[in-house]
Amino acid sequence: MARLIDKKLSRRRFLGTSSCALAVATVGSQTTVLKALASSGKVTTSQGAGTKDVFTSCGMCVNKCGVIARVRDGRIHKLDPNPEFIKSRGMLCARGNAGVKVIYDADRLKYPLIRVGKRGEGKWRRASWDEALDLVAKNMNEIAEKYTRAGVMFASTEGTFQEHFFLQMAECYGSPNTVRHPSLCLTSNIQGFGATYGTNPTPDVLNADYIIMSGSNRSEALITPDSIDQLKGDGGRRKLVYLDPRFTKTAAKANEWYPIKPGTDMAFILAMINVIVGEGLSAKEFVEERTVGFDKLVPHVKPYTPEWAAKECEIPAADIRRIAREFAAAAPKAVYYQGRRSSFFDNDTQMRRAMAILNAIIGNWDTEGGMVPNSKIKLAKHDYLAPWYDDVPERLDKGSAVFLSEKDGSWANFRDRVLEAKPYPVKGMMIYKQNVLVSVPNRAKTLKMMDQMDFICTIDIAMSDTAWYSDVVLPEATYLERQDPLESLAGILPVVAFRQPCVEAMFESKPNLWIMQNLAKRLGSEVAETFDFTMDEHIHHQVSKNPRILKDLKTKGVHYMKVLPTYGLTTGKRLKTKTGKIEIYSANYAKKGLDPLPVYTRHEDVPANKFRLLVGRSAFFTHGTTANNAYLHDIMPENTLWLNTLSAKKMGLRHGQMVKVKSKVGEGTLKLEVTEKIRPDCVYMAHGFGVISKGQSLIFGRGASDAALIEEKVEPISGNIAMHQTFVEISPA
Amino acid sequence: MKNKRFAMVLDTRRCIDCKACTVACKAENDVPLGPENYRNWVGEEKLRGKYPNLGQSNTPCQCQHCGNPPCAHVCPTKATEVNSDGIVHVVADKCIGCKYCMTACPYNARYYNEETEAVDKCTFCTQRIYAGRLPACVETCPTKVRVFGDLNDPNSEVSKLLTKYPSRVLKESQGTKPYLIYII
Numbered sequence: 001m002a003r004l005i006d007k008k009l010s011r012r013r014f015l016g017t018s019s020c021a022l023a024v025a026t027v028g029s030q031t032t033v034l035k036a037l038a039s040s041g042k043v044t045t046s047q048g049a050g051t052k053d054v055f056t057s058c059g060m061c062v063n064k065c066g067v068i069a070r071v072r073d074g075r076i077h078k079l080d081p082n083p084e085f086i087k088s089r090g091m092l093c094a095r096g097n098a099g100v101k102v103i104y105d106a107d108r109l110k111y112p113l114i115r116v117g118k119r120g121e122g123k124w125r126r127a128s129w130d131e132a133l134d135l136v137a138k139n140m141n142e143i144a145e146k147y148t149r150a151g152v153m154f155a156s157t158e159g160t161f162q163e164h165f166f167l168q169m170a171e172c173y174g175s176p177n178t179v180r181h182p183s184l185c186l187t188s189n190i191q192g193f194g195a196t197y198g199t200n201p202t203p204d205v206l207n208a209d210y211i212i213m214s215g216s217n218r219s220e221a222l223i224t225p226d227s228i229d230q231l232k233g234d235g236g237r238r239k240l241v242y243l244d245p246r247f248t249k250t251a252a253k254a255n256e257w258y259p260i261k262p263g264t265d266m267a268f269i270l271a272m273i274n275v276i277v278g279e280g281l282s283a284k285e286f287v288e289e290r291t292v293g294f295d296k297l298v299p300h301v302k303p304y305t306p307e308w309a310a311k312e313c314e315i316p317a318a319d320i321r322r323i324a325r326e327f328a329a330a331a332p333k334a335v336y337y338q339g340r341r342s343s344f345f346d347n348d349t350q351m352r353r354a355m356a357i358l359n360a361i362i363g364n365w366d367t368e369g370g371m372v373p374n375s376k377i378k379l380a381k382h383d384y385l386a387p388w389y390d391d392v393p394e395r396l397d398k399g400s401a402v403f404l405s406e407k408d409g410s411w412a413n414f415r416d417r418v419l420e421a422k423p424y425p426v427k428g429m430m431i432y433k434q435n436v437l438v439s440v441p442n443r444a445k446t447l448k449m450m451d452q453m454d455f456i457c458t459i460d461i462a463m464s465d466t467a468w469y470s471d472v473v474l475p476e477a478t479y480l481e482r483q484d485p486l487e488s489l490a491g492i493l494p495v496v497a498f499r500q501p502c503v504e505a506m507f508e509s510k511p512n513l514w515i516m517q518n519l520a521k522r523l524g525s526e527v528a529e530t531f532d533f534t535m536d537e538h539i540h541h542q543v544s545k546n547p548r549i550l551k552d553l554k555t556k557g558v559h560y561m562k563v564l565p566t567y568g569l570t571t572g573k574r575l576k577t578k579t580g581k582i583e584i585y586s587a588n589y590a591k592k593g594l595d596p597l598p599v600y601t602r603h604e605d606v607p608a609n610k611f612r613l614l615v616g617r618s619a620f621f622t623h624g625t626t627a628n629n630a631y632l633h634d635i636m637p638e639n640t641l642w643l644n645t646l647s648a649k650k651m652g653l654r655h656g657q658m659v660k661v662k663s664k665v666g667e668g669t670l671k672l673e674v675t676e677k678i679r680p681d682c683v684y685m686a687h688g689f690g691v692i693s694k695g696q697s698l699i700f701g702r703g704a705s706d707a708a709l710i711e712e713k714v715e716p717i718s719g720n721i722a723m724h725q726t727f728v729e730i731s732p733a
Numbered sequence: 734m735k736n737k738r739f740a741m742v743l744d745t746r747r748c749i750d751c752k753a754c755t756v757a758c759k760a761e762n763d764v765p766l767g768p769e770n771y772r773n774w775v776g777e778e779k780l781r782g783k784y785p786n787l788g789q790s791n792t793p794c795q796c797q798h799c800g801n802p803p804c805a806h807v808c809p810t811k812a813t814e815v816n817s818d819g820i821v822h823v824v825a826d827k828c829i830g831c832k833y834c835m836t837a838c839p840y841n842a843r844y845y846n847e848e849t850e851a852v853d854k855c856t857f858c859t860q861r862i863y864a865g866r867l868p869a870c871v872e873t874c875p876t877k878v879r880v881f882g883d884l885n886d887p888n889s890e891v892s893k894l895l896t897k898y899p900s901r902v903l904k905e906s907q908g909t910k911p912y913l914i915y916i917i
Contacts, residue, residue, distance in 0.1 A: 078760050078869070091873060
């Protein structure tokens, strides 16, 4: 068995386990990108046992970039980008490169653990897989007996390639209560664009001449290929207008930056529509043919003049008018970039609707440089026959939002209902890698929810805060040690990615499929039967209709069908909306009692002596999962509180001093960063610090947790959380 | 065969300060952990202006592989060598850790590696480039700020970029003749 040795002794000599048993596809030859340099040297691939190059996919964030793992003497030495992986334009970011410290991390979970002290006390004993899984199954059965099978909730991360086995477990065990990441992120975005286009399209950043970004920091919240494409050309073959209360690294690359007043983006958008409609700049033919409700939009936006909007969003009317004209002039190669995360305010779905409508009226739908519907490469679906239980009620959070996703739910609403035990009690928690204590706002409330659970089991690779508060912790193999099913990644240029073990799984960590299969065996034959397949069988079934996919994956680490986008595939076809057209006016919303056209709503202003707390990504961290990575920790060891220079001066606070931040639901202490880069009425801190788990040894005791501070306002249409409606007080610590 | 003159041309307009280069380099070259240990880094230039009129640029930096390297001149044991293709490198076995070179380098490009007990710095990833691959920082860079190649070859991408664009080097007045060249 491999052991982690003190890093000083071992960095160069670290030996992983022996090379893995599964046949892995290795990198045969370097690609043309690299050949350019090969004149004086030779291309090397294999130097003997335990030394090989393995194609796989990054697992550090949602993008899943193509990776070549350089395995040397049985140890992963380096993760390099796969130049064939067109979706990420052949790059690998800081996190992707830091993946070696995920596998070789002294803090990683090594064995199944059973809690022996109080919850959260951090006292554990090592258990065998048999004992741990017996205990999990026993608790799941007891809860089913006592409260019905809906009494166990299944909280899951997304994008691990093995998540669907966890969701399959939930379904086959018989619980409707799965709660997932989207309601903490992008459900309002999906809802707003979905209601308009029947889908959430991708902005063709590479080919757009004019891009407006608001609520999306693409130089730090990296999304492939957009983050790369926004820097196209010689650093500026496009115009980027960027709206953000912070001067981010995207702002530094923008042609124009406006520190917009948070929560007023809709005013800016409606005023742009007002100008485009009022000055007759819309794409008339397109609007006539492909949309419904433009006639109702015209009078609707009349009051939303740039002069009115300027008072709301604090962007001068002349600039709004000019930007609207420029945007229409650049059409159809112009996009109002909707971004991904939309958990900002409790009117976010309507704000996204306004964005979708603005894009629609300039006719950028499904054209080069416009908003393009995603393509996806088809893989055969894994079917199973879930057992039927007749006593299982509907989702706990049913009806808590107008359009609630059956699979994702609404985290905040779900938690409230658990605490009220209405309409029924939920007493068991199965968690697959979702770090709920860091990801779900109002940490104190999540802790309260966990306190009332009879049983909590977490599957993870690290002792997250959530694992720390569990009763049983099961160690999953990391993404570099697993064979995963193939994953079809949608986009303008869709690809299929895969993952194969680069080295054998260390310690007693196991892939999620193995964990689910062995848990299923203990839950009865009906559940076990649905898991009666091997990973190999699963993969071969996925490609049963197109074996070339697997061949491509083995020879170049990625499968794709085209390298140039195809536009206009929806021309002459019905969209997936009720009318088959782009719905500027939504009759469906009207029927549900919602505003059929987006109506501006004003949010509460920042009270005197308080600040609005902003959240936002950095390019070094993914949610609450990577701050404890040794390489990334070197870059950013703790988070700070950004405060504008003028505000700091007024309060007599100085750069670098410790401050206490307090909201209605929690508090935290961290270092003050006095900066010009933020609005004077806002403060900001990076996510993922202020942890409570001592199993995160590098960051424990460092910085503050935004989840502890944020109040959980909820967007009523989609059930998405609203993270920018918390006001905090600051005082010297 | 004619020697090469390896160089790196950087387009900082594309740099988003994502630190991919720094982490890639650390992993590739077994640079010890610790925020003071690095062979390359991204410098945030001074913020220009006052809120809300701001501007900022980034300068990725590392050993400049100078044509006239002060580090080599001051080394008492001749541990710093320049190879035939212009790569300045430290022979770890010859290094006595006196750190004169660290003081002499105007770019602060060197650090002391406790594990090898020698001063360490960028080598343009010799282990990669002589195997026909790109330096780790160049290959991984998301926005392709960095271009690596041979200035003795007029058809190389670096040569072509320097013909096409005006460029500058850092601390030119020091007379070090650096081969990290920044497009203006």
